[in-house]
Amino acid sequence: MLHLADITANLDIYTAGLIKRNLPQASELLAKVIKLDEDRKATQHKLDNNLAEANLMAKQIGGLMKEGKKEEAERAKSKTAELKQENKALGDKLAGIQAELQGKLYQLPNIPHTSVPAGNSEEDNEEIKREGEIPLLHEKAVPHWELIRQYDIIDFDLGVKITGAGFPVYKGRGARLQRALINFFLDRAEAAGYKEMQTPIVVNEASGYGTGQLPDKEGQMYHIDEEDLYLIPTAEVPLTNIYRDVILNEEDLPIKNVGYTPCFRREAGSWGAHVRGLNRLHQFDKVEIIQIVKPETSYNTLQQMCNYVEQLLNDLNLPYRILRLCAGDLGFTSALTFDFEVFSAAQNKWLEVSSVSNFENFQANRLKLRYKNENGQKQLLHTLNGSALALPRILAAILENNQKENGIAIPEVLRPYTGFDRIGER
RNA sequence: AGAGGAGUGGCAGAGUGGUCGAAUGCGGUGGUCUUGAAAACCAUUGUACCGCGAGGUACCGGGGGUUCGAAUCCCUCCUCCUCUGCCA
Structure with missing residues (x-):
């Protein structure tokens, strides 16, 4: 959520930012928000004054009662009725x-960083790097949805039987390979200074x-009606909401x-x-990293x-490219x-496996996540997160890119985790 | 899930209708004393909104209600504890 005081102080920047987001009516939207805030202040001011008066009268009545001046007290009471009614109306207003x-603030997206290219769709994303060699596959190479059947390592039909489309069953070496990836990612993150957390995967509305x-x-999340809870679409939700309504000390930062x-x-x-195949699922595994940092350091972070x-992608020996998302493709x-x-060679296709974002204080403002700076002032922090990494598409790329005529080679770094170096015929 | 009890400031813990934003203790911060530290003593110490300021308003688990006036009474939801039941 955009910060109201910031909007007022930097109206031009915010207007331009929202226009870049393809909200041509930004100026009117912001004017409306500012107008509402002014109304809010005026109404609250009036209500506060009335409440002060009512409090005073109540005290006087209390005093009169104590002194035994019952009639005077009754007379004073009758005078409060009108004020009370007015306050009720003001309170409702x-x-x-x-x-x-x-509601209006909730509908405004974050404003893009200055480096974000203009654009409407993924077509306009800016490729800033391409790395790694695209493998030359043998003649009979096939996409991963063929491979998993051939080697019997992931079963979509079983998932359909148990649950429905998009809920695959990982079997044998397929399950083991996925577990190996999870452990590899977690170990790497820990080595890089991230603290491992196991959170609930069902969250309440406030976290959402x-x-x-x-x-x-809300249409993107599964909802449990009975308890009014949501299944998480990403670990970002529980990991970041740990810090909802929290005031951190400077020495606690950065949180990783x-x-x-x-x-x-x-x-x-x-x-x-x-x-x-694995390109898009209803349920998938992901290792997520988050950081909470001081505003001035967030872009370094x-x-x-x-x-x-x-580095993870390099170590897995997967060809990859990095895109700077354009304004139109940027998350809310x-x-x-x-x-x-990563490039999944048999499908001849790039698959998104990670998305690393700086939310600046947009989430922190909603979360009321602040820290006390050295002057003792409370300041909103910046939140960031990134997938490190999303499993199924990594799996797809590994299977496709490393397929040989007699099986699939497991990347070196994973072998200590899998305990085998190839997946062969069943 | 059933029965009973409880939720108060960073923590502990008083307060059951009116000078209660809230006693007291611990902790934190500043100071006195000390070569330094500890102890002792003094002062200070919640959050948010409005206001240039003086100051005002709201908040005692959340929401609603009764009352001139609610931490205190009523309704409702949530959470925790004890007992019973069930269960990985």
Whole structure:
């Protein structure tokens, strides 16, 4: 959520930022928000004054009662009725204004960083780096959805039987390989100074609002009606909401946490012929890193997190490219996002496996996540996160890129985790 | 899940209708004393909003209600504890 005082102080920047986000009516939207805030202040001021008066009268009545002046007290009481009614109306009005203001603010996305290219769709994303060699596959090479059948390591039909489409069953060496990747990612993160956290994978509404999945993306999350809870679409939600309503000390910073969780996405409407196999699932595993840092260091941190992700891809020996997302493709809460895509050779396709973002204080403002600076003032922090990494597409790329005529070679770094160096015929 | 009990400031813990934003203790911060430290003593110490300021308002688990007035009474939800039941 954008910070109201910041908007007022830097109206031009915010207007331009939202226009870049393809919100041509930004100026009117912000004017409305500012107007609402002014209304809020005026109404609250009036209500506060009235309440002060009512408090005073109540005290006087109390005094009169004590002195035994019952009649005077009764007379004073009758005078409060009108004031009370007025305050009730003012209170309702204030609540209405606040709800409307809150609603408007919730609908405003974060403003893009200056380096974010203009654009409407993924077509306009800027490729800033390409690394690694695209493997030459043998003649009979096939996409991963063939390979998993051939080697019997992932079973979509079983998933359909148990649950439905998009919930695969990992079997034998397939399961082992996935577990190896999870452990590899967690160990690496820990070595890089991230603290491992195991969180709930079901969250309440407040958490959804805290990181920005709610109010507008509820269609993307599975909802448990009975308890009014949501299945997490990413570990970002629980990992970051740990710090909701928290005031940190300067020496606690930076916060660096990592968590492995399953993630659940309804992906309503995004299914199609181009999405096959492991490319898009309703349930998938992901290791997520988050950082909470002082505002002035957050872009260094973003770079550092990108370097970290890059190193993982290098170590897995996967060809990848890095994209700077354009304004139109940028997530609602993000100021700057780098997407990492690996090349899955048999599909001849780039697959997004990580998204590393700086949210600046957008989430922190919703979360009320602050720290006490050296002057004792409370200041909003910056939050960042990144996938490190998302499992299924990494798996797809490993399977496709490393396929030989007699099996699939396991990347060196994973062998200590898998305990085998290839996946062969069943 | 059923029965009972409880949720108060960083922590512990008083307060059951009116000078209570809240006693007291611990902790924190500043100071006195000391070569230094400890102890002792003095002062100070919640959050948010409005206001240039003086100051005002709200907050005693969340929401609603009764009352001139609510931490205190009522309703409701949440959480924790004890006992019973169930269970990985």
